[in-house]
Amino acid sequence: MKLKKIYNRIKFISRTPADISKIVRGQSYYPEKERKSSPTIFLDNLLWIIKNKEVNYFYNSNGLDIKNWRSPDEFLPDMKFRRERESGNSCKNEKFNYNYIAMLRDKYVFASYLSYVIGEDKVVPTIALYNNEEVYLLSEHTYISLEDFFQEDTKVFCKIINGEGSEEVFILEKKEGNYFLNSKKTTLSELKLKMKDSKYIFQDVIQQHESLNKINDSSVNTIRITTVRGASGKINILNSFLRLGSTKDSFVDNVKTGGLAVGIDDSGLLRKYGFYDVPFGTKVEQHPISNTVFEGYQLPYWDEVKDLVEKAHKQFYYVQSIGWDVAITPNGPILIEGNDNWGSIPSQIVEGGLKEKWYELKNA
Incomplete structure (x- = not known):
């Protein structure tokens, strides 16, 4: 085991220069802004690796290549964040010695449980x-x-x-x-x-609200909204974004398969840009099929969306943070899934660094 760890470490170190060089040569997500020099970008990434023991593959998509704009210190390192998230969510009940995240990971158990405790009309x-x-x-x-x-x-x-x-x-x-x-x-x-x-x-096949159909009617377009239970037990919203299918032949909105992620502000208005995952492109200001402009587009039932996820999180009282997938129907929002292993990467791409807010809400 020790030899394997040493081998993996050597492999990581040997790969580092090539990884950083790829980031330096990578396409900027913000070509309209002034970019840092190549040596500065290289140094930024080298310091990140030394400090966090990981390559920041999302350096460019996070806008960290832009001069005098965002600081790497504002962002959650992925590996450290994952450990903290798993530690907070893997809270076993000492008396019964079982883990409550099983209730989230089994979609059948999740849907059956929440349908009963918060209402059948609140879950798909x-x-x-x-x-x-x-x-x-x-x-x-x-x-x-x-x-x-x-x-x-x-x-x-x-x-x-x-x-x-x-x-x-x-x-x-x-x-x-x-x-x-x-x-x-x-x-x-x-x-x-x-x-x-x-x-x-x-x-059931979800019938989404006309406001979502207007942006893209080829897929059910869902909201990812993350809630965090603080030390006091209070539940707050960390971040939210809308996921959109981007091609006519795809019925799913997942960013990993070429969809778009568009940030949502506190009042339910879409932010300016829709972001692709790294292999599929950079950012756009309107949907590629419908040409709907994102900035200022109001999502319906936004207060009900926030209320729904906060109430649902209260039913998972030993889980610290949950990434909820929510659909908006003509009659209001409904829950699709709850994810204990939600990722910080898309959240930070659409909104910027969430490091300060993450620790603030965990300790609230």
């Missing part, structure tokens, strides 16, 4: 659990076959119970006797093979 309705080639219908408390579930034409949103991001998320539909997976024709046998040895939940 779960229709069924697919387990060992059987479908458990929640409304009837009984198991049926997949064939019987699709006896009539129906359309459901399907996701693996322990997936992350857009992993194993798809739309299943039976229409006019044919089966479709993400609009592509398939068979019942192929569906069974795809879902073999895993557990999935079937949920």
Whole structure:
């Protein structure tokens, strides 16, 4: 184990000059502003590595390459942040010795629990659990076959119970006797093979508010809003941003698959820029499909969104911080998921450094 640690350290050090050089040559997210010199950018990144023992791959997307603007000290180092987040969230009840984050990571347990404690109208309705080639219908408390579930034409949103991001998320539909997976024709046998040895939940397909359709109607566009429980028990909002699908052929809004992240201010207004993840581009001021300008665009039901996530967090009383995925329907906001392993990277890209605010809210 010690030799492996030494080997990984040597590997990291040997790779460092090439990583920094790639950042120096990398595209600026803010070409309209004056950029630091190459030697300054190199030194910034070298000092970051020495101090935080990691490469700051998001140096350019965080705007740290811009002269006289943001300071690296304003930002949470990713590895240190992850350790602190996991420590705060992995709080075991000493008497019973179990970890409450399991209630967030199992999507079936999460939806069932919150539907009961805060109301069925506050969570995306779960229709069924697919387990060992059987479908458990929640409304009837009984198991049926997949064939019987699709006896009539129906359309459901399907996701693996322990997936992350857009992993194993798809739309299943039976229409006019044919089966479709993400609009592509398939068979019942192929569906069974795809879902073999895993557990999935079937949920209603969300109908989003017209204000979100106006920006992009090819995907359900969700809000990521993070809440933090302070030392006093008070729950506050750290950060929020809107995730948008950016292509007509994608029904998911995940930034890791090419979507956009647009910051949201305290009153529910979108900020100026939508940001791509590093491999897909930099930033834009309007949506690439609808041409909707982001800055000042008002999201509906914003006070209700904030109230919903604060109430939901209170039901996870041993978890310090949660990144919530929220959809806005014509009737108001509903919860999709709660994530204990939410990331600070997109939050800091859309808003700037959150280091001071993170510690302030943890200690509040």
